[in-house]
Amino acid sequence: MTDTEKKPLNFIEKIIEDDLASGKITQLHTRFPPEPNGYLHIGHAKSICLNFGLAKKYGGTCNLRFDDTNPAKEEIEYVESIKEDVKWLGFEWHGDIRYTSDYFDQLYDWAIYLIKEGKAYVCDLNADEIREYRGNLKQAGKESPYRNRSVEENLKLFEKMRAGEFAEGACSLRVKIDMAHPNMQMRDPVIYRIKHTDHHQTGDKWCIYPSYDYAHGQGDAIEGITHSICTLEFVEHRPLYDWFIQNLPVPHTPHQYEFSRLNVNYSVTSKRKLKQLVDENIVSGWDDPRMPTISGMRRRGFTPKSIRDFVDSTGVTKVDGVVDVSQLEFAVREDLNTNAPRAMCVIHPLKVTLTNYPADKVEEMSAPLHPQREELGTRTLPFTQTLYIDKADFQESANKKFKRLVLNKRVRLRNAYIIEADEAIKDENGNIIEVKAHIIEDTVGKNPQDGIKAKGVIHWVSATQNVDCDVHLYDRLFTDKAPDAGGKDFMESINPDSLKIVTGCKAEVNLAEPRTDIPYQFEREGYFFADSKSDGKRVFNRTIGLRDTWASRS
RNA sequence: UGGGGCGUCGCCAAGUGGUAAGGCUCUGGGUUUUGAUCUCAGCAUGCGUAGGUUCGAGUCCUACCGCCCCAGCCA
Numbered sequence: 165m166t167d168t169e170k171k172p173l174n175f176i177e178k179i180i181e182d183d184l185a186s187g188k189i190t191q192l193h194t195r196f197p198p199e200p201n202g203y204l205h206i207g208h209a210k211s212i213c214l215n216f217g218l219a220k221k222y223g224g225t226c227n228l229r230f231d232d233t234n235p236a237k238e239e240i241e242y243v244e245s246i247k248e249d250v251k252w253l254g255f256e257w258h259g260d261i262r263y264t265s266d267y268f269d270q271l272y273d274w275a276i277y278l279i280k281e282g283k284a285y286v287c288d289l290n291a292d293e294i295r296e297y298r299g300n301l302k303q304a305g306k307e308s309p310y311r312n313r314s315v316e317e318n319l320k321l322f323e324k325m326r327a328g329e330f331a332e333g334a335c336s337l338r339v340k341i342d343m344a345h346p347n348m349q350m351r352d353p354v355i356y357r358i359k360h361t362d363h364h365q366t367g368d369k370w371c372i373y374p375s376y377d378y379a380h381g382q383g384d385a386i387e388g389i390t391h392s393i394c395t396l397e398f399v400e401h402r403p404l405y406d407w408f409i410q411n412l413p414v415p416h417t418p419h420q421y422e423f424s425r426l427n428v429n430y431s432v433t434s435k436r437k438l439k440q441l442v443d444e445n446i447v448s449g450w451d452d453p454r455m456p457t458i459s460g461m462r463r464r465g466f467t468p469k470s471i472r473d474f475v476d477s478t479g480v481t482k483v484d485g486v487v488d489v490s491q492l493e494f495a496v497r498e499d500l501n502t503n504a505p506r507a508m509c510v511i512h513p514l515k516v517t518l519t520n521y522p523a524d525k526v527e528e529m530s531a532p533l534h535p536q537r538e539e540l541g542t543r544t545l546p547f548t549q550t551l552y553i554d555k556a557d558f559q560e561s562a563n564k565k566f567k568r569l570v571l572n573k574r575v576r577l578r579n580a581y582i583i584e585a586d587e588a589i590k591d592e593n594g595n596i597i598e599v600k601a602h603i604i605e606d607t608v609g610k611n612p613q614d615g616i617k618a619k620g621v622i623h624w625v626s627a628t629q630n631v632d633c634d635v636h637l638y639d640r641l642f643t644d645k646a647p648d649a650g651g652k653d654f655m656e657s658i659n660p661d662s663l664k665i666v667t668g669c670k671a672e673v674n675l676a677e678p679r680t681d682i683p684y685q686f687e688r689e690g691y692f693f694a695d696s697k698s699d700g701k702r703v704f705n706r707t708i709g710l711r712d713t714w715a716s717r718s
Numbered sequence: 719u720g721g722g723g724c725g726u727c728g729c730c731a732a733g734u735g736g737u738a739a740g741g742c743u744c745u746g747g748g749u750u751u752u753g754a755u756c757u758c759a760g761c762a763u764g765c766g767u768a769g770g771u772u773c774g775a776g777u778c779c780u781a782c783c784g785c786c787c788c789a790g791c792c793a
Binding site for chain 2: 171172174197198199201231233234236237287290291294295298299300301302303304305332333335336337338345346347348349351353354355356357358359373375376377380396397398399400401402422424429477478479481482483484485486487488490491492493494495497501502506508535536565567568576577578579580582609611618620621622623685687688689690710711712713714715
């Protein structure tokens with residue numbers, strides 16, 4: 165997406181433009197607020213692109229805020245990986261990194277304010293009792309017997325909570341709204357709970373922690389966030405969000421807007437499920453190239469731009485949908501096709517001996533790094549008497565649709581000569597182990613003088629001057645389009661062939677020290693990215709294959 | 719309906735009363751030293767269903783149907 169064409173505005177952009185036009189806001193301020201309790205995945209990428217993208221588009225700012233209100237689930241390791249992922253995707257947060265925990269003192273003071281206003285109380289009901297008193301979807305709840313404690317008593321009790329005088333679960337601070345409210349979120353929600361757990365940012369300073377609902381909007385208000393964008397499951401929290409903003413002396417009035425989460429078929433994104441895949445060794449880790457995590461996609465070779473383009477292509481709406489992976493694959497291929505340098509690698513080597521080519525001769529073939537982009541320059545390929553071509557590119561006989569090497573027929577060796585096959589050498593089991601062929605003289609960069617053209621082009625590599633490598637071929641992790649839909653057990657549709665390791669592949673010499681910033685296109689095979697975790701061994705992860713209309717037709 | 723959100727092509731998605739954009743996928747043709755790229759063409763008489771208002775409705779009204787979310791001291 166090169167541009168700024170007249171792409172229609174999404175509903176959030178319309179709201180922003182209206183707010184800017186009406187003077188409701190003078191500058192846009194957004195935020196990306198992950199909880200550091202796991203690795204970011206493609207769904208988060210959408211939120212990142214939306215929040216940072218909007219700020220950029222409208223000349224505003226976007227904060228990175230760790231929503232760290234639950235120390236029991238969070239770890240510093242996750243804040244580090246999240247920072248890395250956001251930067252890698254190409255975004256820069258405004259100013260310092262924010263933590264909701266930076267506001268714990270202010271939040272505590274506001275809790276006391278609510279108590280003094282008679283709007284919050286310490287409740288001694290335990291979790292089970294609170295659930296019972298809450299009622300259910302069709303029945304109003306009952307008020308807690310502790311709901312009418314005096315301000316003084318609440319103040320004293322809350323101070324004791326903070327001082328660590330109660331065990332976890334002994335009591336909680338609740339806000340007094342309406343136990344009969346049709347919206348369950350408004351039935352006196354808990355805003356502070358006791359957790360005798362150290363926090364990765366605040367250490368042992370606190371033993372009571374604010375809830376998400378109580379902390380989020382206030383964090384937005386403190387940071388001057390104008391548009392607090394989140395996903396659809398928070399729609400019913402909005403009245404609560406607004407309640408806090410209205411009932412507390414906050415410095416700004418932020419507003420929450422919800423859009424639908426990004427889902428991609430043939431994959432799962434729930435943290436719990438991704439963790440299960442890791443724990444049960446279905447994948448090698450959170451950054452396994454088959455994972456929908458940002459780190460997994462990075463290791464696989466997806467580029468930041470391809471992910472951004474994909475996310476932008478899916479639109480911002482309130483419709484629950486599932487985007488087809490083909491849309492993601494398209495974005496990856498689109499970017500890689502225009503930017504990946506070309507190279508040749510024979511994955512299933514078959515030896516070819518050129519009987520009319522001198523054994524000691526080496527010709528330096530020049531090949532462009534990109535066929536459509538001359539400015540990228542060229543590379544050199546040694547051409548020798550013995551070569552490797554792919555086993556799939558030779559057949560003793562074939563019909564006319566087979567555009568590769570066939571006995572007594574010609575084929576073009578990419579960036580080199582046209583050759584003609586003369587004989588197939590087989591082992592005792594009848595397997596072809598070598599092909600004898602001869603070159604057609606004077607066909608480098610030109611057609612044969614006898615007018616008999618080659619019908620196809622295949623890739624090759626010198627059998628004496630090449631580098632060994634392994635190739636990891638990835639396929640989708642699940643065979644089911646919706647692995648976890650309708651309560652299905654996603655573990656039952658794991659694709660047993662999601663990874664095929666091929667060893668003994670032969671790559672052109674220029675791949676001896678492969679680039680680590682972008683995948684290569686192994687011509688006719690696909691895009692391959694040097695694996696970042698295979699030191700010592702040369703391993704290429706197949707990012708994605710080339711579009712193949714041939715395979716689907718046959 | 720307890721309350722809330724949502725229903726336009728296989729998948730995303732424009733459309734805000736004037737006679738259904740675009741992208742992905744798919745299907746054909748052309749170019750091509752990657753069966754890639756590029757390029758040309760095709761692909762919703764119909765917008766969850768049924769009525770109604772209107773000269774005219776995906777857009778307004780009514781009823782119905784379907785899907786998703788909420789009963790954590792998770793976020």
